Amino acid sequence: MLILLGVTLKRDHKQSDLEIVNKTLQGDTSAFKTIIERYQDYLYRTALAFLGNPEEAEDALQEIFINVYRYLGTFRLGMAFRPWIYTTALNHLKKIYRKKKKNLKFSARDNEMLESLPDNSRGSDPQILAEKKETEAAVLRAVHSLQDDLKVVVTLYYLNEMSTREISETLNLSIENIKSRLYRARKILKKILGKNKTRL
Amino acid sequence: MKGDMACKKVETLTDLWAENGILTKDEYNYILAHIKSCGGCSLKFSHLMPFINRDINDRFTTGTLPEKDILSSQKYTDFHLNGSPNLAADSIMNNVLNAQNRFNRNKRLHRVISAAAAVVIIFLGSIFLSSYIQKSKTEVLVKFSLTAPEARSVSVVGDFNNWQPSPLVPEGPGKNGIWEIKIKLKKGRVYTYNFLIDGKTWIPDPASPVKVKDDFGGESSLIHIQGEIFKKL
Numbered sequence: 001m002l003i004l005l006g007v008t009l010k011r012d013h014k015q016s017d018l019e020i021v022n023k024t025l026q027g028d029t030s031a032f033k034t035i036i037e038r039y040q041d042y043l044y045r046t047a048l049a050f051l052g053n054p055e056e057a058e059d060a061l062q063e064i065f066i067n068v069y070r071y072l073g074t075f076r077l078g079m080a081f082r083p084w085i086y087t088t089a090l091n092h093l094k095k096i097y098r099k100k101k102k103n104l105k106f107s108a109r110d111n112e113m114l115e116s117l118p119d120n121s122r123g124s125d126p127q128i129l130a131e132k133k134e135t136e137a138a139v140l141r142a143v144h145s146l147q148d149d150l151k152v153v154v155t156l157y158y159l160n161e162m163s164t165r166e167i168s169e170t171l172n173l174s175i176e177n178i179k180s181r182l183y184r185a186r187k188i189l190k191k192i193l194g195k196n197k198t199r200l
Numbered sequence: 201m202k203g204d205m206a207c208k209k210v211e212t213l214t215d216l217w218a219e220n221g222i223l224t225k226d227e228y229n230y231i232l233a234h235i236k237s238c239g240g241c242s243l244k245f246s247h248l249m250p251f252i253n254r255d256i257n258d259r260f261t262t263g264t265l266p267e268k269d270i271l272s273s274q275k276y277t278d279f280h281l282n283g284s285p286n287l288a289a290d291s292i293m294n295n296v297l298n299a300q301n302r303f304n305r306n307k308r309l310h311r312v313i314s315a316a317a318a319v320v321i322i323f324l325g326s327i328f329l330s331s332y333i334q335k336s337k338t339e340v341l342v343k344f345s346l347t348a349p350e351a352r353s354v355s356v357v358g359d360f361n362n363w364q365p366s367p368l369v370p371e372g373p374g375k376n377g378i379w380e381i382k383i384k385l386k387k388g389r390v391y392t393y394n395f396l397i398d399g400k401t402w403i404p405d406p407a408s409p410v411k412v413k414d415d416f417g418g419e420s421s422l423i424h425i426q427g428e429i430f431k432k433l
Contacts, residue, residue: 179221
């Protein structure tokens, strides 16, 4: 059960995650805001891919940061932070996801809600913006429709730009296993996203 | 190149991507340029572009979290995902701090309730779980141990150390996978705790028969430090 890979990734941030975590642990709670700023978009997208509903994703994002802050004391300095924060996030999302799945399959409404992505590009050309939002919604819908074992890997790799090594550390899976899932997922994504021929 | 040839080339390139998960910048740019001028291919491939964009072979160094400013200055922004929640970081931060204050208050309350409710059943737990090494009038030295041969680190976290991890050390010179720590605890108290493996996996003590649900869907173990109350039983 406890197969854990000992990989510490070297990062080259202006202020590394580890420095910020260290500051927070030493009592500078405001430092944690940098962690929020750094990860909120990525984790939101992850939550949205899993839950398919922006309101639930926002709630989940908030709860994830509450958990991360609460358990920050359990993070071992010297380890890589990103796999740790994603493990915390995924554990929380899986919990919500399981409950949701138990209740009923995703409704059509949830899928529609994927379209209602927030607009963070004020001032852009409305048409380009609309296309961008449409692409993003299509991408999230596609990821959301994947089977669970592919969805988690695709979310981390493509939506969060994690490396296969980091994903391996986060999910306690071999790199080969992750590569094989990504391979299968790419084939499926190409198939389902290539079917978007309905509009002209 | 004629239109249909270009379409075929784009089809081949996206097939290559699906097969190998990698394309060069030039190949990506080729697809991008083509779908801007070809309606059919645009419908077919534009939603695939964020995925392919991720797989441009030298777009960023693996293992590095891409900073937003770097992303926005990238040449390949056309198909970057930019969805961002309506929540401001300040508002999240405030909620985090409020939740933490509530959590701390609840933990204190929880400890009192646990002590009252578990006072009878916990006695057994304390026998199974830990051995008392040394006794004083008010404190005992309790050994926490866990068998986890593949763990890189094991800590115990509980209300006795304010949920800050105390690391266990491997037992003895051999690699038998047993980790242990001795901690002074007060007599007569009931404590809630978990083991924490490699800084991320929380488990209750497998040796403890008494567990309670925590706030996060997991379980914590309870230990009662034998005190005066049990001497009377």
